[in-house]
Amino acid sequence: MKTKLVHKLFCIITVFIIGVSVILINKCNSNKTVYTKQNNILLGNITYNSKAKKSTNGSKQKKPATTKGFQINIDKKVIKSTTNYIIYVNLSRCKIYIYSYLNKKPSLVKTAPCAPGRRLTPTIKGLYKSQRVAVWVHDVKYKCYLKYVTRIYGGYLFHAQPMNSKGQIVSRIMGVPASHGCVRLYTNDAKYIYEKIPTGSTIYIK
Numbered sequence: 001m002k003t004k005l006v007h008k009l010f011c012i013i014t015v016f017i018i019g020v021s022v023i024l025i026n027k028c029n030s031n032k033t034v035y036t037k038q039n040n041i042l043l044g045n046i047t048y049n050s051k052a053k054k055s056t057n058g059s060k061q062k063k064p065a066t067t068k069g070f071q072i073n074i075d076k077k078v079i080k081s082t083t084n085y086i087i088y089v090n091l092s093r094c095k096i097y098i099y100s101y102l103n104k105k106p107s108l109v110k111t112a113p114c115a116p117g118r119r120l121t122p123t124i125k126g127l128y129k130s131q132r133v134a135v136w137v138h139d140v141k142y143k144c145y146l147k148y149v150t151r152i153y154g155g156y157l158f159h160a161q162p163m164n165s166k167g168q169i170v171s172r173i174m175g176v177p178a179s180h181g182c183v184r185l186y187t188n189d190a191k192y193i194y195e196k197i198p199t200g201s202t203i204y205i206k
Contacts, residue, residue: 070101074204079127081202087130087158087193089183089205091116091123094175096183098197110192113175115161115184123181128153128203132194142180144170148190152203157182160190 071080074088086106088097098110117123131151137159139146144162151157161169161184171178174186183205185193 070106072099072106075206077204079202079204083198083201085197085201087197087201087203089114089116089123089203091125091177091206094177096185096189098193110189112185112189114189115174115176115178117179117181118177121180122177123179123183123205124153124156125205128205130158130193130197130199130201130203132197132199133157135194147187148194150190150193150197152183152205155181158185158190158193159183160185160187 069080069082070084070086071078072086073079079086079088084101086099088099089095090097094114094116096110096112096114097108099106100109101107102109133149133151135148137146137149139162142162145165145167146157146159146162149157149159159182161174162171164170171184174184178184
């Protein structure tokens with residue numbers, strides 16, 4: 001009889017301990033950021049952690065107006081887009097030109113200086129489709145943080161000047177080739193592309 005009571009008491013204590021442990025584990029996990037394959041974005045051969053920082057801007061992105069697309073001529077080349085926008089990157093001038101379909105005709109809506117890739121790490125040329133990535137991205141390879149990131153192709157990106165973990169710009173070079181292949185922009189220009197240019201817009205780099 002005594003043995004049965006001891007065994008029953010042991011079972012009750014064991015169940016209680018397991019229950020408390022489960023509660024504590026769930027509470028602990030609720031305070032952690034869970035990283036998934038969607039959070040960790042593979043761009044080229046470099047893995048970026050898109051959860052490295054959170055945007056302080058709580059505003060939601062507005063959905064762009066839809067259109068059947070349009071086309072423009074750049075240096076006698078016809079460039080088409082299925083969205084309202086086309087981004088043209090002129091590497092020799094270190095400038096970007098953004099065209100939009102407004103009032104039933106294409107218009108140049110923005111120009112800005114940029115810092116494309118250096119001679120040994122050049123920016124790719126050709127036609128590509130834009131893809132919105134994240135407000136903050138941690139560049140693990142080069143140990144810096146990138147803001148307002150839009151993908152051109154693979155590991156080639158539009159982004160603001162690289163920053164440290166405190167949000168301080170670590171390289172202010174602009175208007176000349178200076179990057180590892182990405183197209184660096186001033187923060188406001190990178191933000192414009194990130195917020196205004198819908199995914200799938202044509203990017204033409206020459």
